[in-house]
Amino acid sequence: MDNAGKSQPENPISVLVFSVSVCLKSTIMFPTVRPRRLRYNPVLRDMVRETSLSVTNLIYPLFVTFGHNVKRPIQSMPGCVTESVDVIAQSAKEIHTLGIPAVILFGIPEHKDEKGAGAYDPDGVIQRAVKEIKHAVPELFVITDVCLCEYTSHGHCGILENGQILNDPTLELLAKTAVSHVRAGADMPAPSDMMDGRVLSIRTALDTEGFASIPIMSYAVKYSSAFYGPFREAAESTPAFGDRKSHQMDPANRREAIKEAAIDLEEGADILMVKPALSYLDIISDVKRAFNVPVAAYNVSGEYAMVHAGARLGWIDYEKVMMEVLLSIKRAGADLILTYFAKDAAKLLG
Incomplete structure (x- = not known):
């Protein structure tokens, strides 16, 4: 034949x-x-270009804290700052003006405790920031990171007992956090904790509280990566001891990514995220081929910092490398890209 x-x-x-x-x-x-x-x-x-990158593919991360008129530069992430609630609307307006459709918020509370109570406090830093942003720029789509690591005194993603993270008791607190964000006006929670059953717990809580139309973007495939260092400085979320290998995925595992993504879809996730992005393009491609849903990828802080460091030394062209990195993530299959490059990229994309 x-x-x-x-x-x-x-x-x-x-x-x-x-x-x-x-x-x-x-x-x-x-x-x-x-x-x-x-x-x-x-x-x-x-x-005849096969892959196109648009500003509408981009999501910009924001770090928000308490205080007055705070705009504290993040040393390992040039161009990024930690901002107080009272000025976060200014950044939101700039982002919206650039055509970037969405932000994701990370909070740094005034006080931390064993159970991360600041995460689900109705008057917490994220809850206040969401209200400020939605009042100033109602059209901007606001995503909130749902995890406890930034709010716990020990820096881990859940309730601890004898040095171990308790999965099931943590789920209730994650669900309370997501519901409190949505009540404040958030458009979509994004659980990043990697506890088993967190998407189902959040979906059930949202539905019970009358938020059945609110989507969930799950950090479905989150690896225990060395590329998170600058972020942990910015979010003040470095673990006081140990690491996060008991719940974040082994970078050596590829098949497991499909398993994790399938479980989150079954539990009610609407968008699947792969994190990090640049070192896991094969995983983005695998997830995109396996599931008929939108796929997001997080171009993380370490990837961002390396490009800036190389450009500062004069070894690479910042703008060209930035755009090539983002294009590679889109080409791999990402529909949405969470990236600290978003503002600079938006200026070039027009």
Whole structure:
């Protein structure tokens, strides 16, 4: 049977390999076949571009704290700041003006305790910030990170007992946190804790409280990565002891990502996130191929800091590398990209 009579495989990679093999077996080759014909003209290059990046794909992370007129630079993340609630609306207006459709909020409370009570306090830092932003820029889509690590005195993501994180008792607090954010006006909670059953717990709580229309963006595939260092400085969430390997995923595991994503979908997640992004492009691609839902990817602080460091030393072109990084994440399959590059990228994208 010739190639025309064969049925093509459904897997996108298999289809690509199949197509290339058909092309190579064809009798029509160079000089008749010249792929560079589609590259000579810049207009045509744009017309046949396979992947496009838009400002509407971007989500900008904001760090918010208490205090007055606080705009504290984050040393390891050039261009990023920790802001107080009273000035957060200014940043929200700037972000909206740039065309960026959404922000995700991370809170640094005044006080921390063993159970992270500041996370679900109706008058907490995130709850206040959400109200300020929605009052100033109601069109801006506000996502809130749901975790306890920034609010606990020990810096871990749940309730501790004898040095161990208690999964099930933590779920109630995560659900309370998500509900309190939505009551304040948040458009979507994003649980990042990686406790088993957290999406179901949050979905059930939201539905019970009358928020059935509120979507959940789950940090479904979150690896125990070395790229989080600058973020932990910014969010003041470095664990007082130990690490987070008991709940965040092993960077060596690929198949497990599909399992985690499938569980979160079954529990009610609407958007699946992969974190980090740049070192896990294969995982983004796997998740996108496996599930017919929007996929988000978090271009994390360490990835951001490396580009800035290289540019500061004059070793790379900041804008070109930034855009190539973002394009690679989109090409891998991400529909949404959480990135500290969002404002700079938006200025270039227009």
